[in-house]
Amino acid sequence: MSAAQHSRWVVPMLAAALVYLGWRARRRPSRQNSLADAEASLLAGRCSPRLVAALPSEVRGRRWYPQVLVSDLSSSFTLPEGSRLLGLHLGCMDHPPESLVMLRSLADGWEVDARILLKRYARYSLLAFGWLPAFEAGSRALLIGLGAGSLAHYWLSCAPGGAELRVDAVELDGAVVRAAREHMGLRSVEADGHVRVHVADAQDFLREVEEEAYDLVFCDLDIGVLLPHDAEAGASKKTVQEIKCAKRANADDPPRSMYRSLTMRGVLVLNEYSEESPSVRLQQLVSCVRSLRRFFPEVHVLRPTDQNTLYFAPVARSSSPDTFLRDIAQRLQLPGVDFQSLLADLPPHRCQVYS
Structure with a gap:
């Protein structure tokens, strides 16, 4: 393949790759979501929660709410070092969390950072x-x-x-x-x-x-x-x-x-x-x-x-x-x-x- 032919293939491929990477970036939740605007980010679906636990509801007769889930939202926000952000969801993780808790690391585990109310x-x-x-x-x-x-x-x-x-x-x-x-x-x-x-x-x-x-x-x-x-x-x-x-x-x-x-x-x-x-x-x-x-x-x-x-x-x-x-x-x-x-x-x- 001549140099001219090679360039005709490379340039479009590079352009396509850049378009694809831009599309992926738009789809991927940004780590730069601000904690000050955490609730808006969650409502807008700009977060990617990771399932931590799923517990069957103990209340009967609520079809819309069969389970209680705990999610880890830490990857979607810029957090203080050594912190985790957890959410509690009713029904499924597509629903915005009912509660949010910030945890900070200790030598022997985690404790709630009580000062931070994100709702x-x-x-x-x-x-x-x-x-x-x-x-x-x-x-x-x-x-x-x-x-x-x-x-x-x-x-x-x-x-x-x-x-x-x-x-x-x-x-x-x-x-x-x-x-x-x-x-x-x-x-x-x-x-x-x-x-x-x-x-x-x-x-x-x-x-x-x-x-x-x-x-x-x-x-x-x-x-x-x-x-x-x-x-x-x-x-x-x-x-x-x-x-x-x-x-x-x-x-x-x-x-x-x-x-x-x-x-x-x-x-x-x-x-x-x-x-x-x-x-x-x-x-x-x-x-x-x-x-x-x-x-x-x-x-x-x-x-x-x-x-x-x-x-x-x-x-x-x-x-x-x-x-x-x-x-x-x-x-x-x-x-x-x-x-x-x-x-x-x-x-x-x-x-x-x-x-």
Whole structure:
């Protein structure tokens, strides 16, 4: 083959090879995905999870959710040296992880890096500490919907007075608890007695909960199951005596149970996840606010993502409800979270108060 003929073959082959390599690069998840934008990267499918464990669900009758999976997402992100990023999925790994946990290596294994909350709604939920400046000796918190336990780790390690805190965590599916214990660092906070895990239905647990047991109640599950949709709007200013009388009332419905479980300085936080249309989400918001306003003097509503809506309901009325969250964002300081930036990211219609 002459040199001219050779060049006629080589140039097209090199061009084809470059095109192929570019195509492969576009398909391959980039290691440069930023942790700051981890949730968006996961939702956009820019990650390649590696299966770590698959556990059959212990809850019957959920065809969409036959198993609980743990994935290793470390290769899809630029992580600190000696770190791993694990995700907990329900059903299959095509679904974005319900929970994310960062682990860092130790001489004898791995521990949870509690400072890192990668779920956007979880970071916004920490605004609850505007009502709770610090946990005190004997303080308790209730986490309904344990997942991998990242919030429990954060409360204990990073919240003021967290060393004094005891957490009751309720999870319906024992497979989720096993995954969190065996792969995602939950055992470390169970072993020292700071967290007690209850494999139970949330409604059953709330029905039996003690009165004024918790300073903080966080509900992270399908709240449509817990909150009635035909609740009447009500509630307003209450005296201390009226609050105590309401707490002693019949505790058959979940909003009342959550209310009576809180101390006088307590706050309830609900995370609602919905992929419904905007009109349906608006109906859900109105229904939820009405349910809560039967007992709580005010309800603050934030929409940190298109799918997540957070409800903050304190037992005691705030001094200035209309500006309370904006005010506390200026003074609240917790590791790994810039609250002023969080609220600055929200347009006005995504930050509202009902009082």
